[in-house]
Amino acid sequence: MLKIFITATDTDAGKTYVAQALVNAFVANHKKVAVYKPISAGCQYVNNELVNEDALLLLQQANCQQTIRQINPIAFEPAIAPHIAAAQLQQTINLAEINQGYDNIMATDPDIIICEGAGGWRLPLGQGKYLSDFVQVTEQNVILIVNMKLGCLNHAILTYQAIVSDGLNCLGWIANCPESMPYLSENIAELTELLPVPKLAELAFEQDIHQAAKKIDTSLITEQL
Numbered sequence: 001m002l003k004i005f006i007t008a009t010d011t012d013a014g015k016t017y018v019a020q021a022l023v024n025a026f027v028a029n030h031k032k033v034a035v036y037k038p039i040s041a042g043c044q045y046v047n048n049e050l051v052n053e054d055a056l057l058l059l060q061q062a063n064c065q066q067t068i069r070q071i072n073p074i075a076f077e078p079a080i081a082p083h084i085a086a087a088q089l090q091q092t093i094n095l096a097e098i099n100q101g102y103d104n105i106m107a108t109d110p111d112i113i114i115c116e117g118a119g120g121w122r123l124p125l126g127q128g129k130y131l132s133d134f135v136q137v138t139e140q141n142v143i144l145i146v147n148m149k150l151g152c153l154n155h156a157i158l159t160y161q162a163i164v165s166d167g168l169n170c171l172g173w174i175a176n177c178p179e180s181m182p183y184l185s186e187n188i189a190e191l192t193e194l195l196p197v198p199k200l201a202e203l204a205f206e207q208d209i210h211q212a213a214k215k216i217d218t219s220l221i222t223e224q225l
Helices: 015-028 053-061 082-088 095-106 131-138 152-165 184-194 209-214
Strands: 002-008 033-036 039-041 044-046 049-051 074-076 112-116 124-126 141-147 170-176 199-203
Touching: 002 015, 002 131, 002 152, 015 033, 015 053, 015 112, 015 141, 015 170, 015 199, 015 209, 033 053, 033 095, 039 082, 049 053, 049 074, 053 112, 074 082, 082 124, 095 112, 095 131, 141 152, 152 170, 152 184, 170 184, 184 199
Parallel strands: 002 112, 002 141, 033 112, 039 074, 141 170, 170 199
Antiparallel strands: 044 049
């Protein structure tokens, strides 16, 4: 079973967009792909259930007949840091619950699980815990999404170093290029030299997620395992 965790240099960096494209690419290769977004904030009530748009987008690409609650067990309505949203409700975010949700998905025996994080690598859960603790316990491989904007070189290098310091395997990085960045090619070239893992793709926004999926060479991922 291939376990992939999608993290990024910051929030709104394109994690969901890239995760959708990855799921789409693997499904096109006839893989059974499950998805997981353990924590979300910024949700809306649909039929008395909190639904996160990112989790819903992942559900639409996966092919394991999951429910939205299986994909996203911890959801908060306000679009704020999850541990703050939990505190406002006098709740705590339970790492054991996150791990159990992941175990439940593993028990369905998919070929691949693609898990999308929230925020950046060190997303606080409260009480001194981080979402990266969950990635360590479950021994997932990590793909780093770099939001190509001013400051991304520092953010990318520090995030990569934190992933490796946590003892995890970074499979590679993806340049997410949603806007026109000055000297974009030069910045991508610099990261290609500085990060000792493959660049898996350069993605600009595509209305059709199939087109984004075609730009990802999944063999660059699988051949490392």
